[in-house]
Amino acid sequence: MEKLRLRFAPSPTGALHIGGVRTALYNYLLAKKHGGTFILRIEDTDQARFVPGAEDYIKEALEWFGLVPDEGPGYGGDHGPYRQSERKELYQKYTTQLVEAGRAYYAFDTPEELAAQREQDPNFKYDASVRMRLKNSLTLPQEEVAHALAEGKDYVIRLKVPENETVSVQDKVRGQVSFDSNELDDKVLLKADGMPTYHMANVVDDYLMEITHVIRGEEWLSSTAHHVLLYRALGWESRMPEFAHLPLILRPDGKGKLSKRDGARFGFPVFPLSWNGQTEEDSFTGFREYGFLPEAAINFLALLGWNPGTEQEVFSLEELVDTFSVERINKSGTRFDIDKAKWFNQQYIIKADAGYLLEKVRPIIKAHGYEPGDAFLRGFIELMRERAITLGDFWENGYFFFEEPREYDEKMIQKRWAPERKGLFDELAGQLHSLNGYTAENIKAQAEAFINEKGLKFGDVLPILRLGVAGTMKGPAIFEMMELLGKEEVDRRLRKAFVQFNELSNP
């Protein structure tokens, strides 16, 4: 079998959408499964929509996920350049070739003229039925065309779509899809600014870059008929790649495909990394900054539109590479379910390697002004990992490992604290403070002895210790927590808390 070559071809118009990441992932998986090549190509043919920084963003996002291209701008490869803006002459050469072969033509209609046509007829389409009435090299005298060209008049090159043909596409996901060529318009191939349109550029590049499989979103299915026609016109039909069109990722409420604005609307990320656009409107929080592990996000994305047919849910990238197959990609659109994504993240946090997690959590703690030693941080992570859904939760739910409780759960204090017991608890604090070997085990033994001696119940004492140390009832095992915080810190907190408890229960 010929070596597989697949490309991910985003356009640098802003942050990379999460649906784009899934497309990249599937391309990567299929390439790697067969020992093929994964290529990044930047489709920057729309100068009006070009956004500086977008290309770097795309690369950083791919790398964060571990989807590192084998070829691409900055990645090497002998099929470059990998930015379409740097391949301009190529497209011009091939479109000219098409014109000469009678498969395309020059069109001189101005955008204003076309707009006027559309105003007159909302269904106006530049196709075989009207092309002979418009201003192009098919209708104008040859000298006039030559003159216009020599004069530098604006023109585009359009594909001359043949009449009365059925154009069929073999799609790996959907099977055969057919179009009536009379429904197809004469797509612009080369724009007035000399840049190609997507249609021309992607066909030329896929051919030149020897792409074997095109995996892209379903929004491209309709125009694939044009692409087939182009391969034919260029005489490349035998080298045409196989197509697989992915189901779209839909909004959680099911109304249309997921868009960049939906992140803000529904309160979860739809981008891999945060993006700071020109305006707040155009700025987004990413999966990374939201506290996702890249492995978890990949796992979630992989299962959005594909499944292995087994009951396995958790997959490493390597396992995905082994298991993936285009045949098992789904046809129907897929709702974006953030709860499932969070569940994956939680699973990955629980199972993550300690050293790995340490490096993910350290910067979060540091951002709040604390730089604990590795031993402490490790202990903290082990106590908290089963209680974190996002990385941010380590701080949100465990900040009291680094600083005193900011507040005490008043309801619980009302319920559990009795002012007359302050003396009793001071005594317990004293006993714990004089403990030798401040381990969870020893603390527990001492507390137990105290409880028995005083005729108390665990429920009288443990919540008070927890509240005193953490301020909240939510958290890891209390004695473990105390051991990690250390004798002096715990004693300080307890003494202070008991005073506070009295105030809180006697307003």
Place this chain on the structure above:
RNA sequence: GGCCCGUUCGUCUAGGGGUUAGGACGCAAGAUUUUCAUUCUUGUAACACGGGUUCGAUUCCCGUACGGGCUACCA
């Protein structure tokens, strides 16, 4: 509007002419943990509709409805 694609629990999905229609997330209940979380158990809940074909359709075919995509000198 036209063309194209799709439709199994709320969501992601398995399945496929005869099944108690399976799993996961979520939700609910219980057990464990004297907290919270984890874990475990149980429960909840689905084949869009109408015609065919067939001894038998959720599964195959055709319609309808609904949803989505495309319909730019954007990708």
